[in-house]
Amino acid sequence: MTTRTVSEWEIEFPIIKQLRSYTPLYWSNPKSTTLEQGLPYVGLDHQDIQQASDRLTRFASYLVKAFPETASTKGIIESPLVAIPNMKGALERYYDCAISGSLLMKLDNALPISGSIKARGGIYEVLFHAEAIALKAGVITEQDDYSQLFSPQVRQLLGQYTIVVGSTGNLGLSIGIMSAKLGFAVTVHMSADAREWKKAMLRDRGVEVIEYQDDYGIAVENGRQQAEQDPSCFFIDDENSKHLFLGYAVAGERLKQQFQEQKIQVDSEHPLIVYLPCGVGGGPGGVAFGLKMAFGDHVHCVFAEPTHSPCMLLGVMTDEHEHISVNDIGMDNVTEADGLAVGRPSGFVGRAMEHLLDGFYTVDDNQLFEWLALLNQSEQLKLEPSALAGIGGPLWLSEQPQRCKHVENVNPDNITHLIWATGGGMVPDSEMDHYMAKAAAALK
């Protein structure tokens, strides 16, 4: 709890009144600065990202064996970068507006193994623990071919350890699937908003799922307590983990390579603006860090949150970070965007990244369904509701480019808008049909 009342908060930050009315808004972050000035707050650097990237490379041969669907990318878990010109046209017609620059989408829904952005950080952290145990037990050295880890002996070794995580769904899927494959015992503490099919899919793979009638914060807290009592238990801490963060950050150099392959220029005259759906903050925060390290001051990152769960905006704006929740200002944290239904942000991510984020905007659930319909009609792409939040970004900035102070003086036609589509790859067809019906009904 914070020490101030709602009306005291509203006096200091008038925008809180608007947040409390659940109307979509854009907030330009006054703390946003250059990479040089912002980087010291992160406490991590290129070398940390490189180590994470190298670790993922060492595991590539294992992943090809354990998950044959990764063979086509030689065990590297990466997603396509695509242009979505038809969606740009669809948005312009629907909102009767003009969007300048080009519109791209990063399809993390198509990431192998778990079909969401969590396949970056979540899988990376499980591999980190597996490697540490295997190295210590002497079953492998860093120079070996890690496909050897795909063996009953290694499964038995890792089976003596437990991985624990609290999740709204997708982190649980990613960590549960990866841990179970390696042989770990794994427990996922799921919040009330987690979808039934995600729990069923995990149980199917031998993961223990513990359900709560409470929100994400409670699920995480229970996971943390379970792990504290047992030294052979690793708690994957969505709110504070540097491993998760670095796993996400590897996306930066990979994206830069995709831009080079597709010959898309990014420089001071051709800025890149990236729109990232934000829950607790680790996924978008880690990716944004990686992007900043890869593209420097030519990339600008904007976070998207549900109108009912603008936790990172609130934490960064008030400087209270994990000490304030949306409930503290009388908001309900209820949204169909289950991956973003987080009331209290990560203090680690907020403090690390607040100087490197350009802005935040909020999205109403109905908009998510409208965008789902438009995206499916125009580009034949289907995402889960949370994953669509980034679509609002180009609309806010084409309406008022000065919202992003770093691109004010650039020719708007030269801007590349990149919408990070964060998930939906594992959604069962019956569930997706249900989303699509809602999407059709949401269209004006």
Ligand SMILES: *Cc1c(COP(=O)(O)O)cnc(C)c1O
């Ligand atoms: C988890 C998730 C996010 C946000 O990631 P955080 O680390 O919680 O901020 C966005 N989209 C989807 C689909 C997710 O599952």
